[in-house]
Amino acid sequence: MAKEILTMPTQLNSIKYFSLFEVLSSIQNTLLNRYSSCFWVKAEIMKINHYIHSGHCYPDLVEKSENKIVAQTRALIWKDDYNRINQKFLSTTKEPLKDGITTLLYCRIGFDALYGLSLRIIDIDPLFTLGELQKEIQETIKKIKLEGLWDNNKKLLMPLLPKRLAIISVESSKGYSDFMNILMKEEPHFKIYTHLFPSLLQGDNAVESMIMALDTIEIVKGHFDAVLIIRGGGGDIGLSCYNNYQLVKRITTFPLPVLTGIGHSTNETVCEMVSNKTAITPTELADYIISKFRNFEQNLKDLKQKLINNSTKRLERELQTLNQYKQILQILDPKNLLKRGYSITYLDDKIIKSASQLKKGDQITTLFADSKAVSLVNDIEN
Amino acid sequence: MKSKTYTEKFEELTKIIKELEGTDITIDDMTSKINQAITLLDQCKESLHEINEDVNKIIEEIYLANENEE
Numbered sequence: 001m002a003k004e005i006l007t008m009p010t011q012l013n014s015i016k017y018f019s020l021f022e023v024l025s026s027i028q029n030t031l032l033n034r035y036s037s038c039f040w041v042k043a044e045i046m047k048i049n050h051y052i053h054s055g056h057c058y059p060d061l062v063e064k065s066e067n068k069i070v071a072q073t074r075a076l077i078w079k080d081d082y083n084r085i086n087q088k089f090l091s092t093t094k095e096p097l098k099d100g101i102t103t104l105l106y107c108r109i110g111f112d113a114l115y116g117l118s119l120r121i122i123d124i125d126p127l128f129t130l131g132e133l134q135k136e137i138q139e140t141i142k143k144i145k146l147e148g149l150w151d152n153n154k155k156l157l158m159p160l161l162p163k164r165l166a167i168i169s170v171e172s173s174k175g176y177s178d179f180m181n182i183l184m185k186e187e188p189h190f191k192i193y194t195h196l197f198p199s200l201l202q203g204d205n206a207v208e209s210m211i212m213a214l215d216t217i218e219i220v221k222g223h224f225d226a227v228l229i230i231r232g233g234g235g236d237i238g239l240s241c242y243n244n245y246q247l248v249k250r251i252t253t254f255p256l257p258v259l260t261g262i263g264h265s266t267n268e269t270v271c272e273m274v275s276n277k278t279a280i281t282p283t284e285l286a287d288y289i290i291s292k293f294r295n296f297e298q299n300l301k302d303l304k305q306k307l308i309n310n311s312t313k314r315l316e317r318e319l320q321t322l323n324q325y326k327q328i329l330q331i332l333d334p335k336n337l338l339k340r341g342y343s344i345t346y347l348d349d350k351i352i353k354s355a356s357q358l359k360k361g362d363q364i365t366t367l368f369a370d371s372k373a374v375s376l377v378n379d380i381e382n
Numbered sequence: 383m384k385s386k387t388y389t390e391k392f393e394e395l396t397k398i399i400k401e402l403e404g405t406d407i408t409i410d411d412m413t414s415k416i417n418q419a420i421t422l423l424d425q426c427k428e429s430l431h432e433i434n435e436d437v438n439k440i441i442e443e444i445y446l447a448n449e450n451e452e
Contacts, residue, residue, distance in 0.1 A: 304444055308444065311437050311441070312437070315430065315433065315434050319430055322423060322426055322427055325399055325419075326423055328399055328402075328403070329416055329420060332402045333412075333413075333416050334409055334412055334413065
C-alpha cells in the first residue's frame with residue numbers, strides 16, 4: 001500500500017496548481033487503493049525485453065483483435081521472479097519465455113511517478129501457453145492441408161543416389177559433425193558432395209533464417225539432389241519454430257526433397273510431418289543416405305554376377321545343342337547306315353523302296369558302304 | 383558380302399535337321415543336305431567359340447574392375 005500523500009495546491013497570483021509529482025502521486029494512490037490485489041490476465045508478450053545484465057524483464061504486453069493491437073502496456077518481472085517463472089515455463093512447454101507467445105499472467109497493477117503504469121508479473125501459467133502452442137500446431141496442419149500442400153514434398157521423387165546434398169545446419173553443432181563423420185568416414189568411396197548453408201536452427205529467429213537458406217538453395221537447385229535440415233545436441237528446447245506455418249509452407253512448396261534430422265525426443269514437429277523423409281537423429285539420417293548407396297552397390301554386384309552366370313550358361317546351352325545336332329546328323333547320314341550292313345538298291349538310278357517296283361529280269365544296282373554290285377532279278381515274292 | 387550371323391546359321395542348320403528327320407526328303411538329297419549341315423555346324427561351332435572368347439574377355443574385365451573398386 002502506497003503512502004497516503006495529502007496534497008494541497010500551490011497558490012500563485014490567481015492560479016492554483018499542482019506539481020507533476022503531486023499529480024502522478026495522487027494517481028498512484030488512487031490506482032493502488034482501487035487495485036490492491038493480484039489477478040490473472042491473458043495477454044500476448046510482444047517483446048520480452050529481458051536484460052541479461054540486471055536480470056530483470058520489461059515485457060511489452062498486447063492484445064490483438066483481427067491482427068490489430070487493441071490494448072498495450074508495459075510490464076515488469078523482477079529478476080528472481082523471472083528466473084523461477086522461466087524455469088517452470090521451460091520444463092513444461094520446452095520453450096523459453098519469448099516474444100510472440102500468448103500467456104496467462106498473474107500480476108498486480110503498478111504505477112510510478114517516474115515510469116508510469118505497468119503490470120508487475122508474479123507468475124505465468126505454462127500450461128496455458130502449452131495449449132496455445134498445441135493450437136498453433138493444429139492450425140498450421142489445418143491450413144497446410146486446406147491449401148492442398150500437405151503431401152507436396154513427400155510426392156517428390158527421391159533420386160536413386162542422392163549424391164549432392166544441400167545441408168541447412170550450424171557448422172559447430174554436434175548434429176552436423178555426427179552427420180558428416182558418418183557420411184565421409186564410413187564410405188569415402190561413395191564421394192557424396194555436401195554444401196553447408198548456415199542457419200539458426202532453434203528459437204525465435206530460426207524460422208526466418210531457415211527460410212532464407214531455403215531461398216538461397218532454390219536459386220542453385222540444379223546443383224543439388226536434396227535438402228537436409230540437420231540439428232542435434234540442442235535438447236528439446238526451442239523447437240516450436242518447426243511448427244511455424246511459414247516454414248512448413250516453404251518446405252511443402254520446395255522443389256527438392258527436404259529431409260530432416262533434428263534430433264529430439266518430444267512429439268514430431270509439423271516440418272517433420274511434411275518432409276520427404278524424416279530421421280530421429282542426424283546419425284540416423286546419415287545412415288539412411290549411406291544405405292541407399294550401399295544397396296545400389298550391392299544391386300550392381302548382384303547384376304554383374306548374374307550377367308556373368310547367365311552369359312556363361314547360355315553359351316554352354318548353345319554348345320550342347322550343336323553337339324546334339326552333330327549326333328543327329330551322324331545317325332541320319334546314309335553312309336553310316338551302309339557301314340552297319342544296310343544297303344540301297346537302284347533301278348535305272350531310282351531308289352527302290354519296294355519289290356513291287358521290280359519285275360523278273362530287271363537289272364538292279366546295290367550300293368554298299370564301300371562298293372556296289374549289279375544283279376538280275378530272278379523272282380519276286382509279294 | 384556380309385557374313386551370316388550365328389543366329390542365321392543356326393536357324394538354317396535347325397531347318398535342315400528338321401528336313402532330314404522328316405520323310406519327305408529323298409535319299410539322293412540327303413548326302414548334299416548332310417554335307418551342308420555339317421559345314422553349317424562347323425561354322426556355328428567356330429562362331430560360338432569366338433563369342434565365348436569375347437565373353438570371357440568381358441567377364442575378366444568385370445572382375446578386374448571389381449578388384450580396383452575394392
